[in-house]
Amino acid sequence: MSQQNNLTYAFIGAGNMSGAIIGGMVNSGVNPQSIIATNRTAEKQAKLKAKFGIVTDLDNLSAIAKADVVILGVKPQMMADVLADLVEKGADFSDKLVVTVAAGLLVKRYTDIIGNVRFIRCMPNTPSLVGHGISGLYTGTDKEAFGPDVLAADKVTATALFEHVGNVVWLEKESDIDQLAAVSGSGPAYFFAFMEAMANKAKEFGFSEEIANLMVQETAMGAAKMTYDKENSFAQLRENVTSPGGSTAAALNVFNKNQLQNTVNEALDAAVTRAQEMSKF
Ligand SMILES: NC(=O)c1ccc[n+]([C@@H]2O[C@H](COP(=O)([O-])OP(=O)(O)OC[C@H]3O[C@@H](n4cnc5c(N)ncnc54)[C@H](OP(=O)(O)O)[C@@H]3O)[C@@H](O)[C@H]2O)c1
Structure with missing residues (x-):
């Protein structure tokens, strides 16, 4: 059994992009009960639950507390406020792998709010919605603080996550995301x-x-x-x-x-x- 089979995933903001990843995960046999999704709208939540049999929650805080991997899927312009509010309410990201799919925000923007946590930035593209995505991944994890074994394990986890909706490209530098976005994002x-x-x-x-x-x-x-x-x-x-x-x-x-x-x-x-x-x- 791979390490991914034992993990719990919380999607904070489960709209189009998160929905595509959740769909890919469930279709590839990931246990729907290991996937938690949050949204503000109860109706949206009911639809996700009916479609995929996943766990839905209207409370971001409880979803994060249960998760090993937190996927941030809210719009970029909302991200800072959502995270600051969560931190204020006591959200603890210190033992999680945090992955963002939001366009344009640098890793530092997140870690300034949620602390020096294990962090991966992803630039997916819309063909992910039909299983033919290209996801550019960059690890923003502090290499000194966490060490190579943790980094390698998180890379495996993130690769598996985004391979559910297509192919994965790992990037060396954060600025490479802008170039990948110019090719596959746009x-x-x-x-x-x-x-x-x-x-x-x-x-x-x-x-x-x-x-x-x-x-x-x-x-x-x-x-x-x-x-x-x-x-x-x-x-x-x-x-x-x-x-x-x-x-x-x-x-x-x-x-x-x-x-x-x-x-x-x-x-x-x-x-x-x-x-x-x-x-x-
Ligand atoms: N779609 C793409 O092809 C694509 C490509 C590359 C990157 N991205 C990135 O993916 C992210 C999401 O884009 P999207 O197209 O999936 O947008 P979306 O469909 O609008 O999804 C965002 C979701 O966040 C939820 N949300 C908003 N505030 C929330 C909160 N406080 N707590 C919990 N959930 C909340 C919304 O639910 P409610 O409606 O209930 O508020 C909505 O379902 C963006 O950051 C974008 O940059 C998307």
Whole structure:
């Protein structure tokens, strides 16, 4: 039996993201009775209980007291107030692994409030909702205070937690989170924007919305699946569908003329810069 099977998890703020992780955990066979979720709304709690058979609690304090792993899933702008209130009411995080999924807040913002505890910051992305997430993980645990064995065990726990909703990437530096966020965090929006543009043009050609959307969806899904064939790089796959002088080549020439790579570079750099600015708030 792995160490994860004996742990109790408390999700403080169980909305979309926490709900996705809880769903992934339950589907992978984690005992629902080892998962506690809190929200402010009783109705939301009843839904979670009915859907997943987990333990629900409207009291953050009692949920935290029962947990080995506390997952913070409230909105970033609420986080400091929620934590300060909990600490004031006597919440003790000292024997817990605390994991946050909130975007933009530096580890220090948390530890200034809850103390020097074992802490992991996670940047998940929306495809976690369908089991294809990328979660960037950074350990903010004080290495001197806790030592390598504790750190290694917590890494195993966090990896298992987020592998329930996709893949996990460990990051060396906290600032790497901003770069990961520019690629995989914001990435779904880039693909949606591209799909939107393709569907718009397909409709202009005269296709119905239904057909236009289907063509774009299946093309995106099929192309993404083909990239998992390890024998061909992205570039090779592109070349394979591009006959010299053909119509695909004509389209790609337009992208190149309009500096696709430069546009992508500039966009991702802008996302990193904005993330750096926001983490200073
Ligand atoms: N969704 C994503 O794809 C995504 C991606 C990356 C990062 N994140 C991060 O994930 C976090 C949650 O985002 P989300 O999209 O899941 O938001 P969400 O659906 O609004 O979930 C937040 C939950 O927190 C609950 N909550 C608020 N105040 C609370 C309190 N004092 N005690 C207990 N629960 C409380 C809310 O419940 P009530 O409605 O009952 O108040 C709500 O269910 C954010 O910090 C965000 O940055 C999300």
